[in-house]
Amino acid sequence: EPEVTQTPSHQVTQMGQEVILRCVPISNHLYFYWYRQILGQKVEFLVSFYNNEISEKSEIFDDQFSVERPDGSNFTLKIRSTKLEDSAMYFCASRGGDTINQPQHFGDGTRLSIL
Amino acid sequence: LAKTTQPISMDSYEGQEVNITCSHNNIATNDYITWYQQFPSQGPRFIIQGYKTKVTNEVASLFIPADRKSSTLSLPRVSLSDTAVYYCLVGETGGGNKLTFGTGTQLKVEL
Numbered sequence: 001e002p003e004v005t006q007t008p009s010h011q012v013t014q015m016g017q018e019v020i021l022r023c024v025p026i027s028n029h030l031y032f033y034w035y036r037q038i039l040g041q042k043v044e045f046l047v048s049f050y051n052n053e054i055s056e057k058s059e060i061f062d063d064q065f066s067v068e069r070p071d072g073s074n075f076t077l078k079i080r081s082t083k084l085e086d087s088a089m090y091f092c093a094s095r096g097g098d099t100i101n102q103p104q105h106f107g108d109g110t111r112l113s114i115l
Numbered sequence: 116l117a118k119t120t121q122p123i124s125m126d127s128y129e130g131q132e133v134n135i136t137c138s139h140n141n142i143a144t145n146d147y148i149t150w151y152q153q154f155p156s157q158g159p160r161f162i163i164q165g166y167k168t169k170v171t172n173e174v175a176s177l178f179i180p181a182d183r184k185s186s187t188l189s190l191p192r193v194s195l196s197d198t199a200v201y202y203c204l205v206g207e208t209g210g211g212n213k214l215t216f217g218t219g220t221q222l223k224v225e226l
Binding site for chain 1: 153157159161213214
C-alpha cells in the first residue's frame with residue numbers, strides 16, 4: 001500500500017537555526033498538509049497546499065513557516081528561525097483527488113527537538 | 116465544524132469486541148464521519164469513514180443512526196496491538212479541508 005514518507009525521523013536543532021522537514025506524499029495525490037503535535041497534546045493543523053499554493057493556514061503558521069513543493073515528489077516545511085516552542089512531532093499528510101470521501105493519509109512524522 | 120465528544124479512555128481484553136461511541140449533535144448535511152487510529156510516535160492512520168447507516172472494512176465497522184448525531188466505531192476481537200488513541204472527526208472531506216482532531220479515546224487492551 002502506498003504511503004507518505006517523512007525524513008528525517010528525528011531532527012535536533014539549536015534555537016534560532018533554520019530547519020527543513022521533508023515529505024514525499026503518495027504519488028498522484030493532489031492535496032498536501034502539515035500538522036504538528038506537541039507532546040501530550042492534540043494534533044494541530046498548520047497548512048494545506050494545492051495546485052502549488054497555500055489553500056489554508058492556521059494561526060500557528062506565521063511568517064517563520066513556509067512550504068514548498070520543489071519538484072513533482074517532495075513537499076517541504078521550513079521553519080526559518082526555530083524557537084523552543086516549535087519542539088513537536090510534525091506530520092505530513094496527503095489526499096487524492098476531488099472525490100469528496102477520500103481520506104487524508106499521514107506519514108509517521110519528524111520529531112523536532114529545539115535546544 | 117461539528118464538535119465531537121468521545122470517551123477519554125476505555126479498557127478491554129483481548130478477543131473482546133470494542134465499541135467507541137462519538138457524539139456530534141451539530142453535524143452538517145455535507146459532513147462525513149471519519150475515524151483515525153494513532154500509536155505513540157506515529158502519525159494518525161485512517162481506519163474508516165462513513166456518511167450514514169453502516170460501513171464495514173477489513174478492520175472495523177462504523178454504525179451511524181438515521182439522525183447522524185452520533186456514530187459508533189466497532190473493533191471486533193481486539194488484540195494487544197489495538198492499544199492506541201482513536202479519533203472521531205466530523206467535517207467536509209472535499210478539497211483541501213483540514214482535519215480538526217480532538218483528544219480522542221485512549222483504548223487499552225490487556226490480556
